[in-house]
Amino acid sequence: MNTRPVFHGSDIEKICEYYHLNKEDIVNFAANVNPLGLSESVKAAAASHLDVLSSYPDREYTSLRETISGYCGIPADFVLPGNGSSELISLLIETRAPKKTLILGPTYSEYSRELALSGSSQDYYHLRESDDFVLDIPDLCRTLENGYDFLILCNPNNPTSSAVLTGGMEALLAFCRAHDIFVMIDETYVEFAPVVSNVTAVPFTRRYHNLMILRGVSKFFAAPGMRLGYGITGNKDFLEKMREKQIPWSLNSLGAYAGELMFQDLEYIAETRALILSERERICRELEDTETFKVYSPYANFLLLKIRKPGLTSADVFDSCIQNGMMIRDCSSFQCLEGEYIRFCIMKQEDNTRLLEILKTF
Numbered sequence: 001m002n003t004r005p006v007f008h009g010s011d012i013e014k015i016c017e018y019y020h021l022n023k024e025d026i027v028n029f030a031a032n033v034n035p036l037g038l039s040e041s042v043k044a045a046a047a048s049h050l051d052v053l054s055s056y057p058d059r060e061y062t063s064l065r066e067t068i069s070g071y072c073g074i075p076a077d078f079v080l081p082g083n084g085s086s087e088l089i090s091l092l093i094e095t096r097a098p099k100k101t102l103i104l105g106p107t108y109s110e111y112s113r114e115l116a117l118s119g120s121s122q123d124y125y126h127l128r129e130s131d132d133f134v135l136d137i138p139d140l141c142r143t144l145e146n147g148y149d150f151l152i153l154c155n156p157n158n159p160t161s162s163a164v165l166t167g168g169m170e171a172l173l174a175f176c177r178a179h180d181i182f183v184m185i186d187e188t189y190v191e192f193a194p195v196v197s198n199v200t201a202v203p204f205t206r207r208y209h210n211l212m213i214l215r216g217v218s219k220f221f222a223a224p225g226m227r228l229g230y231g232i233t234g235n236k237d238f239l240e241k242m243r244e245k246q247i248p249w250s251l252n253s254l255g256a257y258a259g260e261l262m263f264q265d266l267e268y269i270a271e272t273r274a275l276i277l278s279e280r281e282r283i284c285r286e287l288e289d290t291e292t293f294k295v296y297s298p299y300a301n302f303l304l305l306k307i308r309k310p311g312l313t314s315a316d317v318f319d320s321c322i323q324n325g326m327m328i329r330d331c332s333s334f335q336c337l338e339g340e341y342i343r344f345c346i347m348k349q350e351d352n353t354r355l356l357e358i359l360k361t362f
């Protein structure tokens with residue numbers, strides 16, 4: 001019998017092999033990457049500046065840090081560029097060397113993997129389905145009182161697409177500061193939020209030194225292969241310690257050059273936000289009335305759906321979508337998600353319409 005393997009993440013190569021499909025024929029609703037692809041103007045500028053590869057990048061990334069400073073509204077010496085937010089997750093955990101970590105879950109699995117390589121213990125605090133995965137901050141604070149020294153959260157969160165808004169975040173940061181708890185916030189998806197200033201904790205880096213925020217260009221700027229990430233903290237001693245541990249020139253010179261252009265590409269940023277905001281509203285509206293799926297209020301460029309129809313599994317829905325050339329994420333491998341869930345990101349309008357048609361057949 002041909003037993004279907006469990007696919008982790010969005011392993012498009014394995015999935016295509018199993019279903020005998022060409023990668024080029026699949027619309028990837030699982031990678032959470034901006035469907036507009038790389039900005040045309042960035043692409044043209046990068047193509048005509050390939051000579052930057054013949055030099056080492058500036059070791060301090062001064063110009064890039066200044067551009068990020070303008071983009072995020074913080075001083076340039078708050079910024080640490082790196083090799084994707086993945087490198088910075090690892091470097092932050094290694095430098096902070098926590099003893100007892102709490103992770104807000106369900107969430108991205110890399111935090112747990114990196115923590116397992118450190119000496120820290122790790123526990124999950126579960127966002128509750130009964131609260132629509134909206135965080136109960138006083139309850140989280142009560143849990144944190146049990147000796148935790150490090151808190152990890154992703155905001156907006158992958159895979160729930162829920163977010164902690166700034167009012168609640170400030171209360172949480174103040175509590176953590178009073179209890180000597182360092183907070184890492186992964187803001188990989190924040191630029192897709194309906195109102196970014198309601199979600200981002202970047203302005204708090206001026207007042208809270210128990211905080212580091214991680215971001216990157218992989219998702220919003222559709223550049224996961226560029227490996228440009230950056231950390232933001234007002235804690236200069238901590239930033240310096242991370243820098244001392246970091247491999248020199250960890251971000252390549254083409255990434256540093258093109259990254260600067262991306263953050264200044266206002267047209268691309270506006271076009272992306274217009275597409276995501278309007279399609280997110282339309283998709284939510286169209287799925288609202290279905291009995292089969294429950295939709296949670298999304299703040300990122302993806303939606304989490306709970307399957308409510310008895311007997312229907314996330315694997316069934318995945319199967320039907322992939323047979324029609326659309327790869328969604330079957331969420332059965334996420335820790336702390338009990339039940340049947342799927343996640344898919346917002347692609348171009350015509351692709352979203354095709355996916356909605358399939359989902360409505362269930």
Ligand SMILES: Cc1ncc(COP(=O)(O)O)c(C=O)c1O
Pocket residue numbers: 083084085086087108154158186188215216217218224227228229
């Ligand atoms: C929440 C989250 N953080 C970080 C990453 C990795 O980002 P980067 O490409 O910047 O290393 C991902 C990738 O899927 C993600 O979902």
